[in-house]
Amino acid sequence: MKNIHVRSTIQSYDIVIGNHIRHHIKDQLDKNYSSILIITDSNVGKLYAQDIHDGLNQKNIFIEIVDAGEQSKNIETFYNLHTKAIEYGLDRQSLIIALGGGVIGDLAGFVAATYMRGIDFIQVPTTLLAHDSSVGGKVAINHDKGKNLIGSFYPPVLVLYDTDTLQTLPPKEIRSGYAELIKEAMLSDSGLWNKLLSQHLDRITPADLEQFLEMGIKIKAEIVQQDERESGVRKFLNLGHTLGHAIEADLGYGVLTHGEAVAIGLLFAFYVSEQELQAVLPIQELRDWLKRNEYPFLVNTDRIDELIDLMKRDKKTEHNQIQMVLLNKIGDPVTHIVEENKLKNYLTSFVEREIING
Numbered sequence: 001m002k003n004i005h006v007r008s009t010i011q012s013y014d015i016v017i018g019n020h021i022r023h024h025i026k027d028q029l030d031k032n033y034s035s036i037l038i039i040t041d042s043n044v045g046k047l048y049a050q051d052i053h054d055g056l057n058q059k060n061i062f063i064e065i066v067d068a069g070e071q072s073k074n075i076e077t078f079y080n081l082h083t084k085a086i087e088y089g090l091d092r093q094s095l096i097i098a099l100g101g102g103v104i105g106d107l108a109g110f111v112a113a114t115y116m117r118g119i120d121f122i123q124v125p126t127t128l129l130a131h132d133s134s135v136g137g138k139v140a141i142n143h144d145k146g147k148n149l150i151g152s153f154y155p156p157v158l159v160l161y162d163t164d165t166l167q168t169l170p171p172k173e174i175r176s177g178y179a180e181l182i183k184e185a186m187l188s189d190s191g192l193w194n195k196l197l198s199q200h201l202d203r204i205t206p207a208d209l210e211q212f213l214e215m216g217i218k219i220k221a222e223i224v225q226q227d228e229r230e231s232g233v234r235k236f237l238n239l240g241h242t243l244g245h246a247i248e249a250d251l252g253y254g255v256l257t258h259g260e261a262v263a264i265g266l267l268f269a270f271y272v273s274e275q276e277l278q279a280v281l282p283i284q285e286l287r288d289w290l291k292r293n294e295y296p297f298l299v300n301t302d303r304i305d306e307l308i309d310l311m312k313r314d315k316k317t318e319h320n321q322i323q324m325v326l327l328n329k330i331g332d333p334v335t336h337i338v339e340e341n342k343l344k345n346y347l348t349s350f351v352e353r354e355i356i357n358g
């Protein structure tokens with residue numbers, strides 16, 4: 001079992017990583033909660049909700065199951081969960097457990113952040129992608145006009161990462177989580193980039209995945225500890241997301257996974273870095289790796305204007321100026337204002353080069 005401590009100005013917490021630790025969640029609680037609401041989704045609930053329930057070994061445990069998928073990160077599901085919390089009689093000494101991937105972590109975390117102005121919550125991540133989403137305290141739901149536009153910074157009291165649950169994760173979701181690992185690798189000079197790109201996802205071992213997941217968590221934790229509320233270096237964690245989020249909203253939430261959309265965004269960030277910063281980057285290596293590993297290159301090619309509008313609504317936009325995270329080289333990110341007309345030209349030629357002719 002490994003323990004990574006995350007310092008927070010709001011609420012510091014531990015990330016406990018281990019195999020089969022979901023059965024022993026009670027050992028990690030340092031409070032006596034009046035009641036516990038486990039929020040999970042229709043896939044994860046079937047597999048792991050009972051284990052968590054039994055591992056808690058107390059009275060007043062409730063389970064709420066939402067439909068699996070990105071569409072559940074919406075205002076209606078959020079409201080319904082509040083209704084359930086009220087009906088179950090949750091009070092300020094109650095706990096919410098987010099059991100699932102990033103959708104559940106973001107959704108249940110935002111319910112916890114807002115129920116009675118905030119009650120404790122624990123992240124029990126079950127996807128590879130959640131090495132990113134369960135750390136750092138960003139919780140949110142989507143709006144039709146953009147990703148995560150309604151949310152808060154609200155850290156969990158604990159992250160309990162049972163890596164055994166990754167065994168049941170479909171290959172598509174491994175691919176999705178791996179894209180966020182590649183993002184973290186681009187931000188760091190830890191050697192993770194070479195390690196990740198030397199793998200093929202069909203042949204990756206659980207031990208390798210666990211090692212990468214831990215490295216990803218450490219890179220993320222290091223950044224959020226320096227800038228919890230994203231006024232500076234935390235923006236780097238948004239590498240690939242200016243376009244990635246726009247693609248997700250434009251295609252309709254859930255058409256691509258978050259990681260698949262971010263992967264396209266990462267390639268675009270390389271492309272814009274070459275144009276704007278004259279950076280020399282391993283763009284060919286990334287493109288080839290993504291193709292070899294069957295990442296879908298899907299963008300509505302006739303909706304460039306709509307994509308630019310969505311990119312303008314990105315949370316990094318200030319005074320109407322679009323800000324992207326670019327790279328001078330691997331391990332050397334910068335935030336950079338990209339003028340709108342130039343961005344439109346870059347996106348048009350990127351789409352022609354990578355999506356239409358790719």
Ligand SMILES: NC(=O)c1ccc[n+]([C@@H]2O[C@H](COP(=O)([O-])OP(=O)(O)OC[C@H]3O[C@@H](n4cnc5c(N)ncnc54)[C@H](O)[C@@H]3O)[C@@H](O)[C@H]2O)c1
Pocket residue numbers: 041042043044047068069070073100101102103104106126127128129130132133134135136137138139147148165166167168169170173176177180257258259
């Ligand atoms: N808060 C943050 O800092 C942050 C960071 C990155 C991403 N995100 C958000 O995370 C979300 C994506 O998270 P995700 O990729 O984990 O998606 P997800 O939660 O939808 O999970 C992906 C799919 O895998 C299934 N699943 C989950 N765990 C499983 C398991 N162990 N076995 C079998 N099936 C399992 C789910 O039911 C779902 O169908 C997006 O909404 C994204 O915006 C948030």
Ligand SMILES: O=C(O)C(=O)C[C@@H](O)[C@H](O)[C@H](O)COP(=O)(O)O
Pocket residue numbers: 132136138147148180230234235237238241315
């Ligand atoms: O933790 C962060 O900060 C990130 O940007 C991590 C991203 O991978 C994640 O998708 C996050 O939810 C995006 O945040 P947003 O503020 O752009 O919605």
Ligand SMILES: [Zn+2]
Pocket residue numbers: 132180241258262
């Ligand atoms: Zn992300």
